[in-house]
Amino acid sequence: xxxxxxxxxxxxxxxxxxxxxxxxxxxxxxxxxxxxxxxxxxxxxxxxxxxxxxxxxxxxxxxxxxxxxxxxxxxxxxxxxxxxxxxxxxxxxxxxxxxxxxxxxxxxxxxxxxxxxxxxxxxxxxxxxxxxxxxxxxxxxxxxxxxxxxxxxxxxxxxxxxxxxxxxxxxxxxxxxxxxxxxxxxxxxxxxxxxxxxxxxxxxxxxxxxxxxxxxxxxxxxxxxxxxxxxxxxxxxxxxxx
Amino acid sequence: xxxxxxxxxxxxxxxxxxxxxxxxxxxxxxxxxxxxxxxxxxxxxxxxxxxxxxxxxxxxxxxxxxxxxxxxxxxxxxxxxxxxxxxxxxxxxxxxxxxxxxxxxxxxxxxxxxxxxxxxxxxxxxxxxxxxxxxxxxxxxxxxxxxxxxxxxxxxxxxxxxxxxxxxxxxxxxxxxxxxxxxxxxxxxxxxxxxxxxxxxxxxxxxxxxxxxxxxxxxxxxxxxxxxxxxxxxxxxxxxxx
Numbered sequence: 377x378x379x380x381x382x383x384x385x386x387x388x389x390x391x392x393x394x395x396x397x398x399x400x401x402x403x404x405x406x407x408x409x410x411x412x413x414x415x416x417x418x419x420x421x422x423x424x425x426x427x428x429x430x431x432x433x434x435x436x437x438x439x440x441x442x443x444x445x446x447x448x449x450x451x452x453x454x455x456x457x458x459x460x461x462x463x464x465x466x467x468x469x470x471x472x473x474x475x476x477x478x479x480x481x482x483x484x485x486x487x488x489x490x491x492x493x494x495x496x497x498x499x500x501x502x503x504x505x506x507x508x509x510x511x512x513x514x515x516x517x518x519x520x521x522x523x524x525x526x527x528x529x530x531x532x533x534x535x536x537x538x539x540x541x542x543x544x545x546x547x548x549x550x551x552x553x554x555x556x557x558x559x560x561x562x563x564x565x566x567x568x569x570x571x572x573x574x575x576x577x578x579x580x581x582x583x584x585x586x587x588x589x590x591x592x593x594x595x596x597x598x599x600x601x602x603x604x605x606x607x608x609x610x611x612x613x614x615x616x617x618x
Numbered sequence: 619x620x621x622x623x624x625x626x627x628x629x630x631x632x633x634x635x636x637x638x639x640x641x642x643x644x645x646x647x648x649x650x651x652x653x654x655x656x657x658x659x660x661x662x663x664x665x666x667x668x669x670x671x672x673x674x675x676x677x678x679x680x681x682x683x684x685x686x687x688x689x690x691x692x693x694x695x696x697x698x699x700x701x702x703x704x705x706x707x708x709x710x711x712x713x714x715x716x717x718x719x720x721x722x723x724x725x726x727x728x729x730x731x732x733x734x735x736x737x738x739x740x741x742x743x744x745x746x747x748x749x750x751x752x753x754x755x756x757x758x759x760x761x762x763x764x765x766x767x768x769x770x771x772x773x774x775x776x777x778x779x780x781x782x783x784x785x786x787x788x789x790x791x792x793x794x795x796x797x798x799x800x801x802x803x804x805x806x807x808x809x810x811x812x813x814x815x816x817x818x819x820x821x822x823x824x825x826x827x828x829x830x831x832x833x834x835x836x837x838x839x840x841x842x843x844x845x846x847x848x849x850x851x852x853x854x855x856x857x858x859x860x
Binding site: 442445491493497501502505525527529536537542 | 685686731732734736739740743771772775780784
């Protein structure tokens, strides 16, 4: 804790609207927030640019970008988010269903192997460095039901691991908490929550396949989920679309 | 599995003698071994050079080095292994005790925050990519009693997490196993085991503070543990020392 006794928190920040909302929630709860993002071989850089803008506007006390290699050349290639394969357009599921929803046991091709496990592991290491016992992440089980590492059971298992893994808790006493405040919220609820706290969603980025000027495609899963969320929230998305 | 039905395994390989022994054990158990190392801002490169030699000599089918930033500049600096602070010499504990042993609740300064959690997380992602459900690591609870992430409870917690985290097991059925075959062995037992399998420990590297020509210092914790292990095993360390 710093001199004014605010507890420190590490906040995973992707540049998307979920993590922007999480940062606002963590700041509202009185944490000194250390934002943490990853440069993991994303196919475009708008995501990290957004993360920087969101960290600054959202009141993070600092913002680190850790470079890791999850791309094909690093051996982790099997996702449309990092590799040169087509991003699915106009929905994996039928019209009227939530974009990004999966059928049966199928996992979206935009899944990156063990991504949330890797990101939370870095957050845990960084929490030790800054002396924090609270990690916030924007995982959400509603719109991303196909991603196994977005489920409450995963978050609980990571919290258990964190409390066995680190020097900070090795002597007992303090315990890590992994906060996933959006996990049971719909995209519409997330956006309403953020708008009430004054989050500027115009700084965020969601599109998997943006134009070279950064404009969103409106057709990929991420855009479709986002636009449906703004419709649910009865609000207008401030982003520019092609 | 490949055409000859050998199961695939991911083997975390540091270049040290523990993971060289683990690779030999995994190969002996009939796995096609995919070696995985990390370029994480180590202060010297001998470790990765050794990992490459060990992977090739030890029968790994391939070897990946993933670049990640755990150094001070990446925000994770609080360890003598990556930062510019002095490596402890001639023991943290008194003469006659195992070097590297810690007193009370003290964690060695060579501890890197959440390192094993981060490494296992990458191994999990890589296992998904190569279609493996078996991850081997050289963690050891005996000589590294001060490292919380070297305990059996940590390995169990990670295995539990792995089976909740990934697409591979999301539908039930197959389960990941985290193998830590050295976890209850002394350094002497590890070395004896490896020598019986023909491991060439002359290819490995342990020293935290080697000379510019790669010669080991013999005085840092890692050298002291290693030399004590060879003494226990009744064998001569083939490495060159200053």
